Amino acid sequence: MSLKRKDLIGIAPLDPDEIRLILETADSFKEVSGREIKKVPALRGKTVVNFFFEPSTRTRTSFELAAKRLSADVINFSPSASSVVKGETLLDTARNIEAMQADIIVLRHQAAGAAETLARGVRASVINAGDGWHEHPTQALLDLFTLREKKREFNGLRVAIVGDLAHSRVARSNIYALTKLGAEVRAAGPPTMIPYGLDKLGVRIFYKLEEALRGVDVIMMLRLQLERQGRALFPTIREYSNLYSLTADRLKLADSQALVMHPGPINRGVEIAPDVADSLSSVILDQAANGVAVRMAVLYLLSGAS
Amino acid sequence: MPKEKLIMDASEVSRALTRIAHEILERNKGTQELALVGIRTGGVHLAHRLARRIQTIERAQVPIGELDITLYRDDLALRKDQPVLRKTTIPFNISDLRIVLVDDVLCTGRTIRAAMDGLMDLGRPAEIQLAVLVDRGHRQLPIKANYIGKNIPTARDEIVHVYLEEEGEEDRVVILNGGES
Amino acid sequence: MNQSTIVVIRGGHVIDPGRVNGPADVLIEDGKIVAVGRDLAVPACRGGVPTIIDATGKLVLPGFVDLHVHLREPGYEYKETVKTGTASAVAGGFTSVCCMPNTNPINDNQAVTEFIRDQARAAGQATVFPIGAITKGSEGKELAEIGELRDAGCVAISDDGRPVMNSHVMRRAMEYALAFDLPVVDHCEDLYLSEGGCMNEGVVSTQLGLPGIPAAAEEVMVARDLALAELTGARLHLAHLSTAGSVRLVRDAKARGLRVTAEACPHHFALTEEAVRGFNTHAKMNPPLRTWSDVQALKDGLRDGTIDAIATDHAPHAVQDKQCEFVDAPFGVVGLETALPLTLALVDEGILPLEAAVAKLTSEPARAFRLSKGSLALGADADVVVVDPQETWAVDPEQFFSKSRNTPFAGWKMKGRVRVTVMGGRVLYEAGAARARISP
Numbered sequence: 001m002s003l004k005r006k007d008l009i010g011i012a013p014l015d016p017d018e019i020r021l022i023l024e025t026a027d028s029f030k031e032v033s034g035r036e037i038k039k040v041p042a043l044r045g046k047t048v049v050n051f052f053f054e055p056s057t058r059t060r061t062s063f064e065l066a067a068k069r070l071s072a073d074v075i076n077f078s079p080s081a082s083s084v085v086k087g088e089t090l091l092d093t094a095r096n097i098e099a100m101q102a103d104i105i106v107l108r109h110q111a112a113g114a115a116e117t118l119a120r121g122v123r124a125s126v127i128n129a130g131d132g133w134h135e136h137p138t139q140a141l142l143d144l145f146t147l148r149e150k151k152r153e154f155n156g157l158r159v160a161i162v163g164d165l166a167h168s169r170v171a172r173s174n175i176y177a178l179t180k181l182g183a184e185v186r187a188a189g190p191p192t193m194i195p196y197g198l199d200k201l202g203v204r205i206f207y208k209l210e211e212a213l214r215g216v217d218v219i220m221m222l223r224l225q226l227e228r229q230g231r232a233l234f235p236t237i238r239e240y241s242n243l244y245s246l247t248a249d250r251l252k253l254a255d256s257q258a259l260v261m262h263p264g265p266i267n268r269g270v271e272i273a274p275d276v277a278d279s280l281s282s283v284i285l286d287q288a289a290n291g292v293a294v295r296m297a298v299l300y301l302l303s304g305a306s
Numbered sequence: 307m308p309k310e311k312l313i314m315d316a317s318e319v320s321r322a323l324t325r326i327a328h329e330i331l332e333r334n335k336g337t338q339e340l341a342l343v344g345i346r347t348g349g350v351h352l353a354h355r356l357a358r359r360i361q362t363i364e365r366a367q368v369p370i371g372e373l374d375i376t377l378y379r380d381d382l383a384l385r386k387d388q389p390v391l392r393k394t395t396i397p398f399n400i401s402d403l404r405i406v407l408v409d410d411v412l413c414t415g416r417t418i419r420a421a422m423d424g425l426m427d428l429g430r431p432a433e434i435q436l437a438v439l440v441d442r443g444h445r446q447l448p449i450k451a452n453y454i455g456k457n458i459p460t461a462r463d464e465i466v467h468v469y470l471e472e473e474g475e476e477d478r479v480v481i482l483n484g485g486e487s
Numbered sequence: 488m489n490q491s492t493i494v495v496i497r498g499g500h501v502i503d504p505g506r507v508n509g510p511a512d513v514l515i516e517d518g519k520i521v522a523v524g525r526d527l528a529v530p531a532c533r534g535g536v537p538t539i540i541d542a543t544g545k546l547v548l549p550g551f552v553d554l555h556v557h558l559r560e561p562g563y564e565y566k567e568t569v570k571t572g573t574a575s576a577v578a579g580g581f582t583s584v585c586c587m588p589n590t591n592p593i594n595d596n597q598a599v600t601e602f603i604r605d606q607a608r609a610a611g612q613a614t615v616f617p618i619g620a621i622t623k624g625s626e627g628k629e630l631a632e633i634g635e636l637r638d639a640g641c642v643a644i645s646d647d648g649r650p651v652m653n654s655h656v657m658r659r660a661m662e663y664a665l666a667f668d669l670p671v672v673d674h675c676e677d678l679y680l681s682e683g684g685c686m687n688e689g690v691v692s693t694q695l696g697l698p699g700i701p702a703a704a705e706e707v708m709v710a711r712d713l714a715l716a717e718l719t720g721a722r723l724h725l726a727h728l729s730t731a732g733s734v735r736l737v738r739d740a741k742a743r744g745l746r747v748t749a750e751a752c753p754h755h756f757a758l759t760e761e762a763v764r765g766f767n768t769h770a771k772m773n774p775p776l777r778t779w780s781d782v783q784a785l786k787d788g789l790r791d792g793t794i795d796a797i798a799t800d801h802a803p804h805a806v807q808d809k810q811c812e813f814v815d816a817p818f819g820v821v822g823l824e825t826a827l828p829l830t831l832a833l834v835d836e837g838i839l840p841l842e843a844a845v846a847k848l849t850s851e852p853a854r855a856f857r858l859s860k861g862s863l864a865l866g867a868d869a870d871v872v873v874v875d876p877q878e879t880w881a882v883d884p885e886q887f888f889s890k891s892r893n894t895p896f897a898g899w900k901m902k903g904r905v906r907v908t909v910m911g912g913r914v915l916y917e918a919g920a921a922r923a924r925i926s927p
Contacts, residue, residue: 002387028391040377111812112696113766134696197690
């Protein structure tokens with residue numbers, strides 16, 4: 001069994017068996033990360049390039065750690081916005097990277113479709129680390145890995161995703177992954193932030209947070225992206241947090257064993273009330289550790305001979 | 307349909323394992339600072355069987371670990387499909403112990419080389435010894451087993467297969483002719 | 488073929504919408520149609536041998552009229568020039584094209600209009616009828632010198648590429664244009680609703696995470712323009728309609744007797760938003776590809792006459808311009824060389840009878856802009872197209888006469904091909920002939 005593809009552009013093209021393969025492979029790598037010598041020679045001699053057009057310390061460090069633990073060589077490339085001329089530079093720069101014998105390129109870019117465009121133009125394997133609002137597959141995979149540890153079974157699992165779904169690649173990737181594995185997905189947020197036709201993706205839509213949370217097993221809170229959203233999506237942060245913030249009272253509406261997750265970093269008091277946020281810190285640390293294991297699994301599975 | 311030529315039947319397998327258990331105890335003068343590590347997947351079952359025999363003979367328990375060598379293979383870069391990973395479970399510190407690696411078939415020696423690299427990343431054993439059920443020759447690396455169930459001369463293109471009860475088959479060792487690899 | 492002053496197109500099936508639909512020969516003398524009828528006698532020719540074009544088994548049609556093309560000259564010659572654009576037109580059967588003013592500089596004055604016409608005359612390919620800007624620089628603030636533009640040869644005014652957002656300015660433009668009897672062509676898009684959008688807002692845009700342009704962005708402006716046309720009595724022409732709502736609004740307005748005409752582009756009735764999947768920049772244009780029910784509504788509109796003309800909105804872009812991330816790619820696809828088979832496909836589907844389909848490319852666009860083209864009447868300019876309606880061919884962008892290659896139909900199997908294009912009595916294009924022979 002293997003990933004029969006050159007690239008990991010998103011969750012949408014994967015079938016459920018491929019998702020399970022990645023999660024099972026990540027199990028083995030989590031064990032490696034628990035050893036004293038956290039290194040295996042599996043990708044020795046391979047070069048992994050982190051090509052990050054958008055700043056991101058956490059994701060980039062996570063990929064860097066994953067690649068290094070597999071004994072790969074890592075190069076970090078972060079073109080600043082001003083030095084990059086729009087459009088043609090992505091493909092041209094990528095070809096220069098290929099000339100450095102890159103085997104795997106990890107790309108984060110602000111334009112949806114950038115990873116797919118890049119993957120078509122280079123021989124190296126491309127991993128999408130986030131392209132605009134489109135997808136962030138490794139984030140969804142690590143969310144699922146964390147869920148799997150705590151909840152075991154995806155089929156019939158009730159998951160609520162709360163916040164700005166329209167502009168969230170994490171939400172899209174998670175929706176694809178969870179629905180493919182048989183979970184029941186609910187979306188909650190102001191109507192301005194629920195994109196057109198989301199119900200056609202198999203998601204139940206709620207404008208009232210309390211209704212969405214009733215009996216739910218998992219709550220995924222999305223970050224309110226103040227820097228990315230357009231105008232007139234909601235009147236004030238105050239009203240948003242009155243209506244959609246996860247408070248202790250609202251949390252009680254969910255299942256008593258409900259898991260709360262957040263891709264981080266948290267806007268305390270905006271998406272999550274401070275007392276609830278404190279109890280979240282352990283899950284967030286788990287998610288970070290699982291991120292390295294999942295990314296090692298993806299790097300390993302894509303690193304076969306071309 | 308590959309033809310099977312029987313080399314060892316169930317009782318021969320059992321006697322070989324018993325003898326190996328005795329040899330291990332003799333050479334290591336008991337079970338002090340001794341541990342068994344089975345190489346996935348064939349070696350794991352054999353390691354457990356050896357541990358039970360040692361328990362019966364010496365009335366002492368020997369720690370057992372299970373080692374997956376996939377990440378240490380020397381042919382990962384050459385394969386199109388990456389092999390499926392299985393978990394390595396070695397729930398004790400291997401440093402300063404005498405580790406007996408256990409595998410079912412010894413051939414080129416590359417698996418053992420990978421297993422030794424894997425062990426070295428987990429600690430610093432005092433000694434590594436090797437026990438195999440079958441040695442079929444055709445070494446490509448300078449590797450030698452300390453404990454051998456049976457030496458079987460083979461042609462390079464023949465395949466030696468070990469069937470075990472733990473996997474739902476009758477215990478036996480066969481040579482497959484004209485089969486797929 | 489040698490170029491004499493007498494040309495006979497013999498043995499074909501002539502369709503001159505409203506006049507002829509049957510087997511006939513066409514006789515051309517000195518660049519004009521002199522006779523259309525069966526078994527015409529060929530008069531003696533003064534300066535040589537008459538040119539005989541054998542049209543057996545083919546359709547003989549008036550040269551097509553395209554109300555909406557972008558020739559990119561002056562200013563963007565690397566994408567297309569008047570010469571290459573009009574050659575592309577002729578290869579697609581279009582003998583008359585109206586070119587939009589969003590050049591650089593914008594065609595908002597006599598000098599640019601005359602320049603374009605001079606370039607067209609020098610190229611000697613399709614006839615070019617320039618469309619002048621509505622406002623200076625197409626900025627939507629002050630009226631351009633529309634009188635001067637008309638005198639220089641503009642046949643309509645438009646700020647295409649953009650709408651005129653300020654409704655007061657648009658009202659005054661419509662009123663002012665009445666003095667010159669020019670149609671006002673609007674690109675209907677509310678820029679606030681469409682801001683940032685790069686494809687239809689719908690299920691596909693949600694799945695791809697791309698910002699969308701809702702159908703309402705077009706419909707809001709269609710409704711506004713119709714209200715202003717009613718207020719002012721102006722001649723309004725709506726460019727590239729793409730949504731069911733727009734068709735409904737125009738149908739209703741026509742029923743009430745408003746002087747409005749409308750066009751639709753082949754890509755809007757041959758494709759849906761699904762063509763964008765894979766972030767295909769060759770499926771990015773404005774207005775964007777819409778949904779299946781919008782496509783059905785456009786076809787209904789073509790059938791019942793709500794939509795008068797088929798126009799291409801031929802919008803060339805260089806290869807490197809389109810080779811980038813979807814959100815950054817420019818809007819537009821070429822269309823002159825694929826319009827005919829896509830129009831004939833409507834006939835095969837039973838949407839339009841053949842004569843009506845031909846009218847959408849010839850007499851109807853000519854009527855909308857009052858051009859003396861698109862017909863084979865006696866004394867008309869001899870712009871004639873010979874079409875093989877059964878010939879199948881594959882679209883190969885590398886073979887385009889246009890400088891640009893940005894088509895969503897690459898590799899498509901098409902049915903219906905232009906065999907010969909005659910302009911003013913001269914054979915300008917023959918399918919399969921060596922390229923060097925195209926252009927006298």
